[in-house]
Amino acid sequence: MAASPIPQSAVAQAKRLVVKVGSSLVTNEGKGIDVAAVAQWAEQIASLHAQGKQMVLVSSGAIAEGMARLGWPRRPNAMHELQAAAAVGQMGLIQAYEVAFAKHGVRTAQILLTHEDLADRRRYLNARSTLYTLLGLGVVPIVNENDTVVTDEIRLGDNDTLGALVTNLIEAEALVILTDQSGLYSADPRKDPDARFIAVGQAGDPALEAMAGGSGSNIGTGGMLTKVLAAKRAANSGGHTVIASGREANVLLRLAQGEQIGTELRAILPVRSARQRWLANHLRLRGRITLDDGAVRALTRDHKSLLAIGVSAVEGEFERGDVVACVDQHGVECGRGLINYSSADTRRIMRQPSSRIAGILGSMSDPELMHRDNMVFVRRAADKA
Numbered sequence: 066m067a068a069s070p071i072p073q074s075a076v077a078q079a080k081r082l083v084v085k086v087g088s089s090l091v092t093n094e095g096k097g098i099d100v101a102a103v104a105q106w107a108e109q110i111a112s113l114h115a116q117g118k119q120m121v122l123v124s125s126g127a128i129a130e131g132m133a134r135l136g137w138p139r140r141p142n143a144m145h146e147l148q149a150a151a152a153v154g155q156m157g158l159i160q161a162y163e164v165a166f167a168k169h170g171v172r173t174a175q176i177l178l179t180h181e182d183l184a185d186r187r188r189y190l191n192a193r194s195t196l197y198t199l200l201g202l203g204v205v206p207i208v209n210e211n212d213t214v215v216t217d218e219i220r221l222g223d224n225d226t227l228g229a230l231v232t233n234l235i236e237a238e239a240l241v242i243l244t245d246q247s248g249l250y251s252a253d254p255r256k257d258p259d260a261r262f263i264a265v266g267q268a269g270d271p272a273l274e275a276m277a278g279g280s281g282s283n284i285g286t287g288g289m290l291t292k293v294l295a296a297k298r299a300a301n302s303g304g305h306t307v308i309a310s311g312r313e314a315n316v317l318l319r320l321a322q323g324e325q326i327g328t329e330l331r332a333i334l335p336v337r338s339a340r341q342r343w344l345a346n347h348l349r350l351r352g353r354i355t356l357d358d359g360a361v362r363a364l365t366r367d368h369k370s371l372l373a374i375g376v377s378a379v380e381g382e383f384e385r386g387d388v389v390a391c392v393d394q395h396g397v398e399c400g401r402g403l404i405n406y407s408s409a410d411t412r413r414i415m416r417q418p419s420s421r422i423a424g425i426l427g428s429m430s431d432p433e434l435m436h437r438d439n440m441v442f443v444r445r446a447a448d449k450a
């Protein structure tokens with residue numbers, strides 16, 4: 066008797082999944098929403114939902130669809146035009162998904178997030194509880210970046226990162242990134258016909274980042290690099306990532322049956338706590354402080370709190386409670402955390418022992434500049450968190 070196949074893939078085992086679809090797929094290379102493709106993904110997600118899996122969809126395509134609706138042949142450079150296109154296109158995107166999911170009796174919800182929503186602790190917790198509530202109600206949330214309100218400095222820019230942040234937020238066990246390639250290759254297959262397919266890898270392996278180095282298609286923004294980095298980020302909460310072709314027939318259903326399709330990037334890094342992830346997921350920091358070698362050792366090897374005496378330079382303007390990066394003498398980040406003193410005060414107390422803080426500032430709120438409980442450490446020098 067033939068043994069029944071044991072589903073081993075990340076998607077087969079996951080009870081909570083984030084599926085991300087990129088702009089070039091959703092809009093058929095920018096021609097306008099690919100209604101047939103949307104219908105197929107919706108059917109598959111509805112089917113997995115019916116099997117008891119909690120599903121979240123992160124969909125790009127608002128800008129590309131907006132451009133198609135407005136009759137713009139080329140992607141504009143001006144931020145306000147991109148935002149106008151996103152506002153127009155998001156209507157079409159959500160409408161297409163709502164119609165497609167309704168055919169299977171599945172309710173959907175629109176969630177538009179910005180980097181700031183996830184960096185602010187209260188808004189982050191609110192977003193998380195709304196997503197959990199929707200999942201508990203059996204709704205499929207459809208997430209995109211809130212392009213209309215972001216500025217260049219605070220935009221996530223690509224939805225691969227957003228997909229990973231949502232994976233972290235709801236502690237999904239798997240992130241499926243659907244794109245226009247079969248997965249990750251050793252080089253961009255559009256440019257290198259000898260590129261080798263990578264079936265499996267380890268999330269966070271720097272060799273993968275080197276392979277994915279090139280930029281993406283004309284329609285998408287991130288290319289493969291943002292997908293590989295998203296896998297590293299998803300691994301912070303134990304999420305495995307699969308990068309696969311969204312054009313492959315029944316790709317999600319087959320993955321859920323344990324079939325190996327695409328590139329699976331397994332999470333084997335130690336899982337960080339929700340608070341550590343929140344700290345690590347700050348993509349834009351208020352400032353950075355340079356540490357001397359002794360302080361770098363105290364932080365990274367001994368996991369001690371940071372004292373002002375180990376700081377040799379301060380960049381940026383920040384307040385007490387902001388998230389600030391700690392870098393070594395070469396500018397390589399070794400950790401980050403909530404700082405107990407403003408940039409102005411830090412400049413006055415740097416290189417000084419804690420016993421002198423009260424004398425310099427008139428009072429001392431905390432003996433340490435950053436408490437180790439409020440810090441997250443970067444595992445390797447090459448790890449950009």
Ligand SMILES: Nc1ncnc2c1ncn2[C@@H]1O[C@H](COP(=O)(O)OP(=O)(O)O)[C@@H](O)[C@H]1O
Nearest residue numbers: 087088089244250252253281282285287288289
């Ligand atoms: N090593 C690689 N393996 C596969 N694709 C790569 C690689 N390096 C660059 N790419 C490019 O990345 C593109 C996918 O990224 P992108 O266009 O941003 O997609 P999406 O819109 O789905 O996010 C592919 O079409 C491919 O040309």
Ligand SMILES: N[C@@H](CCC(=O)OP(=O)(O)O)C(=O)O
Nearest residue numbers: 088126127128224285286287
């Ligand atoms: N928020 C943007 C998505 C950004 C983007 O292009 O992402 P992607 O296609 O996934 O690289 C949009 O909806 O157009």
